[in-house]
Amino acid sequence: MNTRDLRDLKVSAIGYGCMGLSHGYGATPERSEAIRLIRSAYGYGCTFFDTAEAYGAGDNERLVGEAVKPFRSRIVLATKLHLNKEDGDVAAVVRSHLEGSLKRLGTDYVDLYYQHRIEDDDQVEEVAGVMGELIREGKIRGWGQSQATEDQVRRANAVTPLTAVQSEFSMMERMFEKDVIPACEELGIGFVPFSPLASGFLSGKYTKQQTYEGDDVRRVITRFAPENVERNQPLLELLYTLAEEKGATPAQISLAWMLHKKDYIVPIPGMRTTARMEENFGAADVALTQREYERLEESLAKLTLYGNRTDQDIAKLKRMR
Numbered sequence: 585m586n587t588r589d590l591r592d593l594k595v596s597a598i599g600y601g602c603m604g605l606s607h608g609y610g611a612t613p614e615r616s617e618a619i620r621l622i623r624s625a626y627g628y629g630c631t632f633f634d635t636a637e638a639y640g641a642g643d644n645e646r647l648v649g650e651a652v653k654p655f656r657s658r659i660v661l662a663t664k665l666h667l668n669k670e671d672g673d674v675a676a677v678v679r680s681h682l683e684g685s686l687k688r689l690g691t692d693y694v695d696l697y698y699q700h701r702i703e704d705d706d707q708v709e710e711v712a713g714v715m716g717e718l719i720r721e722g723k724i725r726g727w728g729q730s731q732a733t734e735d736q737v738r739r740a741n742a743v744t745p746l747t748a749v750q751s752e753f754s755m756m757e758r759m760f761e762k763d764v765i766p767a768c769e770e771l772g773i774g775f776v777p778f779s780p781l782a783s784g785f786l787s788g789k790y791t792k793q794q795t796y797e798g799d800d801v802r803r804v805i806t807r808f809a810p811e812n813v814e815r816n817q818p819l820l821e822l823l824y825t826l827a828e829e830k831g832a833t834p835a836q837i838s839l840a841w842m843l844h845k846k847d848y849i850v851p852i853p854g855m856r857t858t859a860r861m862e863e864n865f866g867a868a869d870v871a872l873t874q875r876e877y878e879r880l881e882e883s884l885a886k887l888t889l890y891g892n893r894t895d896q897d898i899a900k901l902k903r904m905r
């Protein structure tokens with residue numbers, strides 16, 4: 585697979601979001617199958633693997649750490665820490681979270697260490713400061729923020745240059761396009777879209793009859809509500825039309841669209857079969873022409889989309905508990 589730069593980290597153009605192997609999308613594969621999948625991703629040329637301490641309460645880090653062992657030094661391993669508003673000594677808390685992640689991952693450095701969600705805006709500079717120290721100590725190679733605002737990105741970057749910002753971005757969720765993505769360009773920061781296929785919606789494989797079980801977030805993500813699946817069909821029709829012209833699939837067009845946008849954008853789809861890996865990683869070879877891209881943008885601008893941002897839906901779920 586071709587490569588891209590997230591500031592000074594070189595990664596495959598498409599990474600692997602490993603969350604669904606432990607958390608968030610219902611029934612998970614057996615551990616041995618999950619390890620096989622992660623190793624297959626490397627076989628497809630993927631060199632960018634994304635996990636977090638929060639996924640499966642540490643299980644996902646243990647799984648990813650074990651799976652990447654044979655090629656650890658040849659990949660970029662990203663994980664995330666969650667800080668609470670009440671956390672007093674920010675530097676000490678960040679360091680203790682990192683020690684926990686290193687242990688679970690079975691490694692002595694993390695390539696890209698993100699703050700998962702920014703609960704306390706007042707912590708931004710302090711977190712950036714300790715991330716700088718960790719880089720100088722060789723414990724992490726770079727750092728990032730997730731779901732940060734433009735202001736938070738600028739303030740953090742002024743203290744310790746950010747390697748990447750990881751936030752939700754897809755044809756169905758474009759809120760960061762107006763401010764954060766341009767700020768990343770200006771400041772030389774990579775942008776890593778999570779849920780780049782809108783939790784699979786953009787593959788066109790989920791019908792309004794589909795039901796979701798267990799911890800599958802699609803039980804609450806409103807774009808998967810049967811009436812919205814129906815109302816969002818024009819978007820899928822648009823994707824199918826271009827996909828047919830290009831001998832590609834809707835998922836591939838969705839990923840190729842964001843890859844075409846900017847060369848510092850590196851999506852991390854989540855998938856749990858090698859067929860989907862072949863499809864999604866194969867999107868790195870589906871080049872849109874400028875004309876195709878512009879036509880797509882013009883058509884997308886005319887569409888109305890139905891359903892909330894994933895975050896808004898998940899926040900509602902938390903309040904319901």
Ligand SMILES: NC(=O)c1ccc[n+]([C@@H]2O[C@H](COP(=O)([O-])OP(=O)(O)OC[C@H]3O[C@@H](n4cnc5c(N)ncnc54)[C@H](OP(=O)(O)O)[C@@H]3O)[C@@H](O)[C@H]2O)c1
Pocket residue numbers: 600601602603604609634635700730731750751777778779780781782783784785787789835852853854855856857860863864
């Ligand atoms: N920073 C954050 O707050 C945050 C939040 C969410 C996610 N993330 C990270 O971002 C990664 C990606 O997010 P995501 O998992 O929501 O991404 P996504 O790729 O938009 O959605 C994953 C879902 O789509 C399905 N899917 C993927 N490719 C498909 C295809 N070609 N055909 C049909 N279905 C397909 C997957 O199915 P199967 O898995 O069943 O194959 C899975 O259910 C996560 O794994 C995680 O590492 C970060």
